[in-house]
Amino acid sequence: MENFLDLKKLNTFVKIAESGSFYKASMILGYSPAAVSIQIQQLEFDLGTRLFDRLGKQVRLTDYGKQFYPYAEKILMLNEEAKESLIRTDDPISGDLRIGTVDSICDTLFPQILAEYHEKNPGVTLEIKVSTPAELFDALKHNSIDIMLFLDKPYVAKDFVEDIQVDTDVVFCASAKHPLACKKSIDLKEVLEYPCILTEKNSSYRYILENKLSELGLSISPGIESQNTNLIIKLLCKNMGYSVLPRFLIEQKLRDDVLKVLPIKDFNIKAKYHVLHKKDKFVNRQMESFINLLKKQADVLQVVDNYQDIAMSV
Structure with missing residues (x-):
C-alpha cells in the first residue's frame, strides 16, 4: 500500500x-x-x-x-x-470558484455581486450553476459546487455549514395600475379573489405561502405558474395579476413606481436567504472572499426589510 x-x-x-x-x-x-x-x-x-x-x-x-x-x-x-x-495573504487570489444558486437570485442579486467580486479578484475563474434547490444540494454534497445560495424555509444544515441565514420579506405585489394598488389596507380574502401569478408549486416562498394560507383554511389558485421570476415580474408590470415574491426581487420596480406592495391586513410571511458550503470542506481564499462579499450583501437585504417596516408604520 x-x-x-x-x-x-x-x-x-x-x-x-x-x-x-x-x-x-x-x-x-x-x-x-x-x-x-x-x-x-x-x-x-x-x-x-x-x-x-x-x-x-x-x-x-x-x-x-x-x-x-x-x-x-x-x-x-x-x-x-x-x-x-504557503501563499502570502496579500498575494492576488486566483483559482476556480463554483457557485450554485436559484433562478430568482441569479436574475436579481447576482449581476452586481459577480461584477464586484470579479473587479476585486480578476484571477478567479467563476462557474455558475443555476438549478433547483434539490439539484444544488446534490451538487454541493458531491462537491460539484463550492457554495450554494437559495431561498427557503428555515433549514437545519446537518451535512453543510450555514455561512449566512437572513430573513427576507415576501410580499403581495402588483402593478401600480392594479385595482388594489391604491388601497391602504386589504383583507386577505379580497386579494385571493383576483387573478395571480406564482412560482411553480412547492418552490420555496410559494410553499411557505400555501402553508400559512392552509393554516387559515384558505388556498390560492394561480392563473399562471412559472419558475422564471423575471417573467413573473414582467407580467406584473403589464398588469396581468398580482404575485407573492421576496421584496428584494422587485425593489427597483417599487422605486420606479411601476409595481406596488399590496398591504395585506394581518398577514406577513418571510423566507430565509441561505448561503451554504459542504461540511469539512476546506474554505480556500476564493470561497472566503466570496462569502465575505455575500455577508455585506445580506446586510443590505436586512436594511431593505427594515425600510419596509418603517414605511408600513408611517
Whole structure:
C-alpha cells in the first residue's frame, strides 16, 4: 500500500465518486477515459481492494470505496490547505470558484455581486450553476459546487455549514395600475379573489405561502405558474395579476413606481436567504472572499426589510 497516497490517483477516485462516471471524471480532469481507468486500477492494486462496481455505464462505490472516500477527501483537502498556507495573504487570489444558486437570485442579486467580486479578484475563474434547490444540494454534497445560495424555509444544515441565514420579506405585489394598488389596507380574502401569478408549486416562498394560507383554511389558485421570476415580474408590470415574491426581487420596480406592495391586513410571511458550503470542506481564499462579499450583501437585504417596516408604520 505504499503508493496509495498518490494525489493524482486520489483526485481521480474522488471525481469518479462525485460524478458517478469514469467518462465524466475524465472530462472534468482533462484525461482520456483510458488514463482514468488505469489510475483507478493502479489505486485498487495499491490498496488491495476493489473501489468501484462497474455495472454497464453505471459506476457505484463498493463498501470499501465508501469507507475510503472520506479519507481521500480529507487527504486532498489537507493538501489544498497546506498549499494555501504557503501563499502570502496579500498575494492576488486566483483559482476556480463554483457557485450554485436559484433562478430568482441569479436574475436579481447576482449581476452586481459577480461584477464586484470579479473587479476585486480578476484571477478567479467563476462557474455558475443555476438549478433547483434539490439539484444544488446534490451538487454541493458531491462537491460539484463550492457554495450554494437559495431561498427557503428555515433549514437545519446537518451535512453543510450555514455561512449566512437572513430573513427576507415576501410580499403581495402588483402593478401600480392594479385595482388594489391604491388601497391602504386589504383583507386577505379580497386579494385571493383576483387573478395571480406564482412560482411553480412547492418552490420555496410559494410553499411557505400555501402553508400559512392552509393554516387559515384558505388556498390560492394561480392563473399562471412559472419558475422564471423575471417573467413573473414582467407580467406584473403589464398588469396581468398580482404575485407573492421576496421584496428584494422587485425593489427597483417599487422605486420606479411601476409595481406596488399590496398591504395585506394581518398577514406577513418571510423566507430565509441561505448561503451554504459542504461540511469539512476546506474554505480556500476564493470561497472566503466570496462569502465575505455575500455577508455585506445580506446586510443590505436586512436594511431593505427594515425600510419596509418603517414605511408600513408611517
